[in-house]
Amino acid sequence: MSTESSETISSEFMNPNLEVMYTADEIRGRINELGRKITLDYKDSELVLVGVLKGSCVFMADLMREIDLPLAIDFMSVSSYKNGTVSSGDVEILKDLTHPIRGKDVLICEDIIDTGLTLFRLMEILGSRGAKSIRIATLLDKPEPRVKKDLVVDYVGFQIPNKFVVGYGLDAANRYRNLPFIGIVKDPSLL
Numbered sequence: 117m118s119t120e121s122s123e124t125i126s127s128e129f130m131n132p133n134l135e136v137m138y139t140a141d142e143i144r145g146r147i148n149e150l151g152r153k154i155t156l157d158y159k160d161s162e163l164v165l166v167g168v169l170k171g172s173c174v175f176m177a178d179l180m181r182e183i184d185l186p187l188a189i190d191f192m193s194v195s196s197y198k199n200g201t202v203s204s205g206d207v208e209i210l211k212d213l214t215h216p217i218r219g220k221d222v223l224i225c226e227d228i229i230d231t232g233l234t235l236f237r238l239m240e241i242l243g244s245r246g247a248k249s250i251r252i253a254t255l256l257d258k259p260e261p262r263v264k265k266d267l268v269v270d271y272v273g274f275q276i277p278n279k280f281v282v283g284y285g286l287d288a289a290n291r292y293r294n295l296p297f298i299g300i301v302k303d304p305s306l307l
């Protein structure tokens with residue numbers, strides 16, 4: 117038998133180890149603004165949204181429904197190699213696009229940009245395939261740890277401080293992607 121209090125204790129969304137940074141409403145409002153801007157910017161384009169799996173899936177699902185244009189979607193999955201905890205910038209393609217992007221206007225959708233190494237390399241890889249344009253839309257931007265300072269990010273949902281965040285697609289050890297908000301794990305040892 118579950119009582120109201122036992123349901124509260126077992127709730128992932130009300131996990132007391134999480135501190136909300138952006139609510140679902142705040143995220144929805146910001147993505148609506150981004151979508152309206154992208155709709156204006158890509159009028160008369162052959163737009164392809166490229167999601168970087170897995171973290172961008174929630175952002176991309178919401179963003180594409182705010183873009184009032186004909187468009188196509190595709191996905192890539194990449195793994196970034198790390199030397200210890202520091203990203204080396206080497207990127208292996210685990211899943212490639214299913215359609216060519218030659219002549220298309222590509223908008224890469226990311227969950228968060230941290231050092232920028234993954235996206236910098238991805239821009240190099242996709243940049244050699246003859247796309248008409250390639251730009252980046254990210255829900256979150258953490259400028260402080262950026263190594264690739266010259267990475268141009270065209271659409272940013274929120275700039276955040278150098279904190280580890282989860283939810284709305286972002287994970288910690290594959291958990292918390294389903295949170296409808298973005299939060300900080302207060303005590304990572306309790307993961």
Ligand code: IMP
Pocket residue numbers: 171196203226227228229230231232233234235279280281282286287288
């Ligand atoms: P970078 O920009 O190459 O350092 O890597 C960005 C990737 O690191 C993102 O796509 C996320 O998968 C992951 N990442 C960076 N910061 C965070 C965070 O705060 N929470 C969850 N994942 C993160």
Ligand code: MG
Pocket residue numbers: 168169170171172227228
């Ligand atoms: Mg990612």
